Amino acid sequence: MNPMNYVILAAILFSIGAAAVLLRRNAIVAFMGVELMLNAANLALVAFSRIHGELDGQIMAFFVMVVAAAEVVVGLAIIIAVFRARQTISLDEPAELKG
Amino acid sequence: MVNEVLFWVVAIITVTGSLSLLFARKGAHIAMSIVTVMCGLAAAYVGLGAPFLGVVQIVVYTGAVMMLFLFVLMLVGVDQRESLKETIKGQRWIALVGAGGIALLLISVIGRVELTSSDQFTDGNPEEIAIELFSQYVLVMEVLGALLITAAVGALVLTHTPRLTPRRTQVELQAARILAGADPVNKPMPGVYARHNALDVPALDPEGNPIDHSVSRVLEARHQTQEGAEFRHQLADPDNPDHDAKPADAPPRDAHDRNPRQGEGESR
Numbered sequence: 001m002n003p004m005n006y007v008i009l010a011a012i013l014f015s016i017g018a019a020a021v022l023l024r025r026n027a028i029v030a031f032m033g034v035e036l037m038l039n040a041a042n043l044a045l046v047a048f049s050r051i052h053g054e055l056d057g058q059i060m061a062f063f064v065m066v067v068a069a070a071e072v073v074v075g076l077a078i079i080i081a082v083f084r085a086r087q088t089i090s091l092d093e094p095a096e097l098k099g
Numbered sequence: 100m101v102n103e104v105l106f107w108v109v110a111i112i113t114v115t116g117s118l119s120l121l122f123a124r125k126g127a128h129i130a131m132s133i134v135t136v137m138c139g140l141a142a143a144y145v146g147l148g149a150p151f152l153g154v155v156q157i158v159v160y161t162g163a164v165m166m167l168f169l170f171v172l173m174l175v176g177v178d179q180r181e182s183l184k185e186t187i188k189g190q191r192w193i194a195l196v197g198a199g200g201i202a203l204l205l206i207s208v209i210g211r212v213e214l215t216s217s218d219q220f221t222d223g224n225p226e227e228i229a230i231e232l233f234s235q236y237v238l239v240m241e242v243l244g245a246l247l248i249t250a251a252v253g254a255l256v257l258t259h260t261p262r263l264t265p266r267r268t269q270v271e272l273q274a275a276r277i278l279a280g281a282d283p284v285n286k287p288m289p290g291v292y293a294r295h296n297a298l299d300v301p302a303l304d305p306e307g308n309p310i311d312h313s314v315s316r317v318l319e320a321r322h323q324t325q326e327g328a329e330f331r332h333q334l335a336d337p338d339n340p341d342h343d344a345k346p347a348d349a350p351p352r353d354a355h356d357r358n359p360r361q362g363e364g365e366s367r
Contacts, residue, residue, distance in 0.1 A: 001103040004209065004214060006101070006106065008209055009106075009143075012202060013136075014202075016114070018197070019197075020117075022193075022194030022197060022198060028126055028171060028175070029120065032120060035160075035164065039137065042140070042152075043140055046143075046149050049148075049221060050147040050149075053219030055227060058149045058152050059236055065160070066243045069159055069250075070250035072164050074257070077254040077258050079175070081257050089175050
């Protein structure tokens, strides 16, 4: 079985994550969609590493994981700060600016 | 080559798990199904010859990141209702078309690619990954370390709330309570100094007057209290048949050895 199938699976997961980011209003759920997109990219990198028979893809995926961990820490801190300020984590809050 | 059964198991687990992102209502359910997606991806990594990444995936994503998500979910309240009213008209359909377009584009492009899989089997065990990381990519590792420290400090700064008033010590708190008219000591317990040892009777002070605030306010609001005055009458009135009432195993009222303290009797 060709490892390219894993790349197609990664594309499907990426689209589901993108749909979640566009659809959901809950900030935490949208953030989980971002995480899923990052994981789909990781899966594609590992599959390419397998196809080319070299380790560089796996190392790139490792770096993506580290950056994703840092991103989650800062993102969740921002969500908590927003929650403290306005008692909600809905992404629709900026609609208040509409006249 | 790649194990076909493993691929289909991983594909079903990850796609059904991630669909909960679109259809599940409760945040905790979504988080747990994303955890299963991460575990499925870890299995895929191991199947693709990256056992180190598989373990790191489980440790970092399911162990740390998703638990952090759950933690924040509990912190902001799991019952945060998500309003289903669309603020932008037709946003749902635009989003679905956009995501479907991305999927179509990516899959059609990937489907055209003909890549011959290399026969060289890469074994991403920790030793080889470490050699690669600390030789070719050592500068990136340093930068990532700086990034992680910056992220940790940033999270601390973002969630920090500055103290606007000076901290009050226990002495100041107690002084403020006394100024507000509170008792400096504990409130008396209900009933324990009276003849009637129960929660619904106020305690009696040394002069025999009931202490009203010794009874719980809840009982008073429910009208489940008894008047202490009734029992005071029994004590004051020698003709009352209950005047001498006492618990069965109580010593006689005039007994000198009531509540004898150790050694006190001999010294006198």
